[in-house]
Amino acid sequence: MNGVPLLSIENLQVHFRTPDGANRAVDGVSFAIQAGETLAIVGESGCGKSVTAMSILRLLPEPPASIAGAIRFEGKNLLDLPIKAMRKIRGNDISVIFQEPMTSLNPVLTVGRQIGETLRLHQGLSRREAEARAVEMLTLVGIPEPGRRVREYPHQLSGGMRQRVMIAIALACSPKLLIADEPTTALDVTIQAQILDLMRDLKRRVGAAIMLITHDLGVVAEVADRVVVMYAGRKVEEAPVRDLFRAPRHPYTRGLMGAVPKLGAVEHGATERLAEIPGMVPSLKQRIEGCVFAGRCPDVTDLCRTYAPALEPKAPAHLAACHYAPKDALAA
Amino acid sequence: MTATVPPLSGQPLAKGPVPKMSLPVGIAIAWPMPDVILARKRRGPVWTYVRRNPTIVVGGILLLVVFLMAVLAPYLGTVDPTALAPAKRTRVPSAQYWFGTDMLGRDIYSRVVYGARVSLLVGFSVALLASVAGLAVGLISGMVRWLDGIVMRIVDGMMSIPPILLAITLMALTRGSVQNVIVAITIAEIPRVARLVRGVVLSLREQPYVEAAVTTGTRMPAIIWRHILPNTLAPMTVQATYICASAMITEAILSFIGAGVPPSTPSWGNIMAEGRALWQVKFYIILFPAIFLSMTVLAVNLVGDGLRDALDPRMAKDA
Amino acid sequence: MTTTARTLLQVNDLKKHFALGGGLFGRSARVLKAVDGLSFTVDRGETLSLVGESGCGKSTVAKALMRLYTPTAGQVVLAGRRIDDLSAGTLRPLRRRMQMVFQDPFSSLNPRMRVRAILAEPIRNFGLAQGSADLETKLAALMERVGLPREALGRWPHEFSGGQRQRIGIARALAAEPDLIICDEAVSALDVSVKAQIVNLLRDLQRELDLAMLFISHDLAIVEHMTHRVAVMYLGKIVEIGPRRELFLAPKHPYTQALLSAVPIPEPGAGRTRIVLKGDVPSPINPPSGCRFHTRCPQAFDRCRVEEPTLDPVGAGHLAACHLNDAAVPAQAA
Numbered sequence: 001m002n003g004v005p006l007l008s009i010e011n012l013q014v015h016f017r018t019p020d021g022a023n024r025a026v027d028g029v030s031f032a033i034q035a036g037e038t039l040a041i042v043g044e045s046g047c048g049k050s051v052t053a054m055s056i057l058r059l060l061p062e063p064p065a066s067i068a069g070a071i072r073f074e075g076k077n078l079l080d081l082p083i084k085a086m087r088k089i090r091g092n093d094i095s096v097i098f099q100e101p102m103t104s105l106n107p108v109l110t111v112g113r114q115i116g117e118t119l120r121l122h123q124g125l126s127r128r129e130a131e132a133r134a135v136e137m138l139t140l141v142g143i144p145e146p147g148r149r150v151r152e153y154p155h156q157l158s159g160g161m162r163q164r165v166m167i168a169i170a171l172a173c174s175p176k177l178l179i180a181d182e183p184t185t186a187l188d189v190t191i192q193a194q195i196l197d198l199m200r201d202l203k204r205r206v207g208a209a210i211m212l213i214t215h216d217l218g219v220v221a222e223v224a225d226r227v228v229v230m231y232a233g234r235k236v237e238e239a240p241v242r243d244l245f246r247a248p249r250h251p252y253t254r255g256l257m258g259a260v261p262k263l264g265a266v267e268h269g270a271t272e273r274l275a276e277i278p279g280m281v282p283s284l285k286q287r288i289e290g291c292v293f294a295g296r297c298p299d300v301t302d303l304c305r306t307y308a309p310a311l312e313p314k315a316p317a318h319l320a321a322c323h324y325a326p327k328d329a330l331a332a
Numbered sequence: 333m334t335a336t337v338p339p340l341s342g343q344p345l346a347k348g349p350v351p352k353m354s355l356p357v358g359i360a361i362a363w364p365m366p367d368v369i370l371a372r373k374r375r376g377p378v379w380t381y382v383r384r385n386p387t388i389v390v391g392g393i394l395l396l397v398v399f400l401m402a403v404l405a406p407y408l409g410t411v412d413p414t415a416l417a418p419a420k421r422t423r424v425p426s427a428q429y430w431f432g433t434d435m436l437g438r439d440i441y442s443r444v445v446y447g448a449r450v451s452l453l454v455g456f457s458v459a460l461l462a463s464v465a466g467l468a469v470g471l472i473s474g475m476v477r478w479l480d481g482i483v484m485r486i487v488d489g490m491m492s493i494p495p496i497l498l499a500i501t502l503m504a505l506t507r508g509s510v511q512n513v514i515v516a517i518t519i520a521e522i523p524r525v526a527r528l529v530r531g532v533v534l535s536l537r538e539q540p541y542v543e544a545a546v547t548t549g550t551r552m553p554a555i556i557w558r559h560i561l562p563n564t565l566a567p568m569t570v571q572a573t574y575i576c577a578s579a580m581i582t583e584a585i586l587s588f589i590g591a592g593v594p595p596s597t598p599s600w601g602n603i604m605a606e607g608r609a610l611w612q613v614k615f616y617i618i619l620f621p622a623i624f625l626s627m628t629v630l631a632v633n634l635v636g637d638g639l640r641d642a643l644d645p646r647m648a649k650d651a
Numbered sequence: 652m653t654t655t656a657r658t659l660l661q662v663n664d665l666k667k668h669f670a671l672g673g674g675l676f677g678r679s680a681r682v683l684k685a686v687d688g689l690s691f692t693v694d695r696g697e698t699l700s701l702v703g704e705s706g707c708g709k710s711t712v713a714k715a716l717m718r719l720y721t722p723t724a725g726q727v728v729l730a731g732r733r734i735d736d737l738s739a740g741t742l743r744p745l746r747r748r749m750q751m752v753f754q755d756p757f758s759s760l761n762p763r764m765r766v767r768a769i770l771a772e773p774i775r776n777f778g779l780a781q782g783s784a785d786l787e788t789k790l791a792a793l794m795e796r797v798g799l800p801r802e803a804l805g806r807w808p809h810e811f812s813g814g815q816r817q818r819i820g821i822a823r824a825l826a827a828e829p830d831l832i833i834c835d836e837a838v839s840a841l842d843v844s845v846k847a848q849i850v851n852l853l854r855d856l857q858r859e860l861d862l863a864m865l866f867i868s869h870d871l872a873i874v875e876h877m878t879h880r881v882a883v884m885y886l887g888k889i890v891e892i893g894p895r896r897e898l899f900l901a902p903k904h905p906y907t908q909a910l911l912s913a914v915p916i917p918e919p920g921a922g923r924t925r926i927v928l929k930g931d932v933p934s935p936i937n938p939p940s941g942c943r944f945h946t947r948c949p950q951a952f953d954r955c956r957v958e959e960p961t962l963d964p965v966g967a968g969h970l971a972a973c974h975l976n977d978a979a980v981p982a983q984a985a
Contacts, residue, residue, distance in 0.1 A: 011365075013365055013366075013368050014368075015367075015368040015369045016369075017369050019380070019383075019384055022367065022368070022369040024365075027365050028362075028365040044842040044843055044844060044845075045842050066368045066369050067368075068366075068368045158931040158932075159931070160931050161931070188704035188705055188869065188932070189704065189869065189871070189910060189913045189914060190704060190909060190910065190913045190927075190928045191704075191931065192913065192915070193912075193913035193915075193925060193927050193928075194927055194928075196915065197925075197927055215842065215843055216915065217843075217917035218872075218914065218915030218916055218917045219915050220917070221915065221916065221917045221918055221919045221921070222915050222916075222919075224919075241919045242919045242920065245917065245918060245919050255844065256843055256844060257917065258847075259843055259844050259846070259847035260843055260847075260872075260917055261847075261850075261870075261872035261873050261875060261876050262872060262916060262917060262918070263871055263872040263875060263899075263911065263914045263916060264875070264899065264916075265875070266875045266876060266895075267875070267895075267896060267899050267900055272854065272876050272877075273851050273854065273855075273876075274847040274850055274851055274876055275847065276844070276847050276848045276851060277844035277847070277848075278848075280812050280814065280815075280845065287364070289364075303355075303356070303359070307355070307359070307361045308361065308362040308364065309359075309360065309361065309362060310360035310361055310362040311362070312360050321362065323359055539758055540753040540754075540755060540758045540759035541758060541759050541760055541761040543714075543717075543719050543751075543753070544751070544753060544759055544820075544823065545761075545772065546717075546719060547717050547719070547746055547749075547750060547751050548746070548750070548772055548773035548776055548777075548823065548826075548827055549743050549744070549746045549747060549773065549776035549777055549827070550772060550776055551743070551776075558761070558764065558768075558772075559761050559764075562761075562763040562764075563761070563762070563763060
């Protein structure tokens, strides 16, 4: 972690104005992404992971959203940029893949046009150059017969193919950061396997940093280098992927890992009952005193209900926000 | 990360209802994050309702004013709206004749105030009758599949004639009276409601909760009564307000061309019709009823738009 | 399909075809064979899982069994009585024995009915309560069974979270006191931590009430925690069916093998060899000739393209439809 990170988010707060008061969707989240690394943001719906991603691209309507903190991309604070400068960054330096490949593609334009569009817009390529590059991109993402496919419309492609096209569009301008918001959630298992393979392969070849937003710990384990765990708008843990899965420090992360069924575990002697996290996510419309997880934590004490724990290093490069998380001696 | 959120040990936080509690050594605490959005001052429930549904409130107040005007017409400084006074023809608006008088010397202010009765009666009656009839047709068409084709072809046939032409045709068959106007406009409006209800019913039939009702042994009449009907009422109500507004305009048109309310009963449409000939010299004869008609139609539409937003489940209340 | 005294549901060669529009005058040129000849049984107190990817026809099976669709062909026998050819009126009292839990916790509850009315509906329809005091006792027991507070009976569906709504949906199914519950992707719309709660609840209910369950899911890891037996579907047919342990540890159909290997495991560097299938699931309107899986099968050979394999025994209660298991072609299997 040395040098200036590609993207650093500092104390990001995204609050939404609602008729019943402020909804603290993201409340003081900080993390950084280094060039070329894959950082996964994990959490359940409503934890603020997608809102964080949307605020990086400044895609949230303000109001009702209000954003505070800083989002530094290559040193520039994106929150201070005029919207025109922001448009230059979107799709060029930072691009995004959404969950639903059908609704993210324009149904009346050919695949080739849609890939070419970004290239012509950001890199000033001619129509012919853009089409040639589109074929190249389709080859890169493993679409057979790219020469024919560039002239097809999204509805002529299957779900897996469309997601490949989305990836091709996202990678067309060689972005430095790719935000992938639940890229495989809408896909079938066998297609998900193909896309994950593709993402791993592209990571090596393209070298873009990836911010992977997902609720699926299996996907995280397969592609991420580092993981940020979010809960109720806060970051509760951050660690290299192996450390996180080997020794999760936050009780929420531990609970999540127990609640996720592992294929083959029962056959190898695990109990059939899954571990549960009792209760449910607290409302973000009230200010939460103390630890956000206090209401569901098996080890909760009065201290947790009173004072929110600080995010502290518990092991090298391993942060957790829990008063009682074990702390290694060598942690700084 | 700790630069802006310095961990703090051993002392309670400055703000918030924090009970005093001794902190064990080595425990780091996070500062509470500041509020990005300043809390609005809490006002009463009435103000909250106004802020959330401004269109319903504005439209509702306007409509209430017109309604009170219609009910209290005799007490609003009016004279007999049909009383002729040939000596005082076409007076300009003054302290005595607020909106002036028409070519027969009748007080336009009184006629306009009494005319509200016709507009509201026609608007609301048509909205109610067309909704009930359209609901019945739409439900039958949506639930009984073999009837659907026949019913919908008839509805299509009726919809291929513009409602105003259909109403004029029906009025031509009878003599002009408020009741006949209501019946004619209702018949012309039924197809629109029937189409809407049928569409809603067809999508509701596919809802898992209706499938669940089938699998839990609920009979068809109960499914319609408990599961389908209550869920069609929201879009129905919204549609009814639009029909109400459109019926008021249709009534005015019918009366304007002399196919509607008889001249003996003042209605905004026939007041305007009578002022037609004098439009270039005595424009106010048309102006005042026109303003009232526009405001009333606007008020009904505002209520309709507000209801649509308030009743639409997709418009999440906290978005 | 052999039946025993324990057999509760028996499905023989079930087919559900949909005529697609396109033909003039209502005659349609194309037919979507969503379910194309399915046979299986479910015993009392047993969970059978139906797994497969989207478009394989697993949800159509649920709707055809519940008679939300009329089956095109085949037989459905529930507790010894054939029910697929009954009229709606004759079927209604029998519906009590077979209930369903739906996928979407939001659209499966009528937004204009309170929880009490939602749960009372099946009890009243099937005449299961003697008087209002009995009804009240039954409602309270149902709420307790699914882990909701009794006061929640007076509330509206929108006041609950997704997980709580799914508990209400389960309570509604239980209210009919069924012998068999069909869960159609009942947990797939839920968040991870809530999903675990509902999976455990369903599993406990099945064990405690000795229910038979047909658990339809695309998630093999969840299925493993729920089921006794598994049937794998591909393009409207069962390609493999067997006891959970045999099927998970020694799958005999290449599709099952690929499906199992494609599930991401939450364990970094788990170091598995993954079978990545090429291409996409073909359209069920025009399924491939021979074995329907041959277009994606990594081990397909000539015979697969022309001859459709039958579902043959490969172990105790374990059947698979693959030519590779044919004793006649051991060489090609290698």
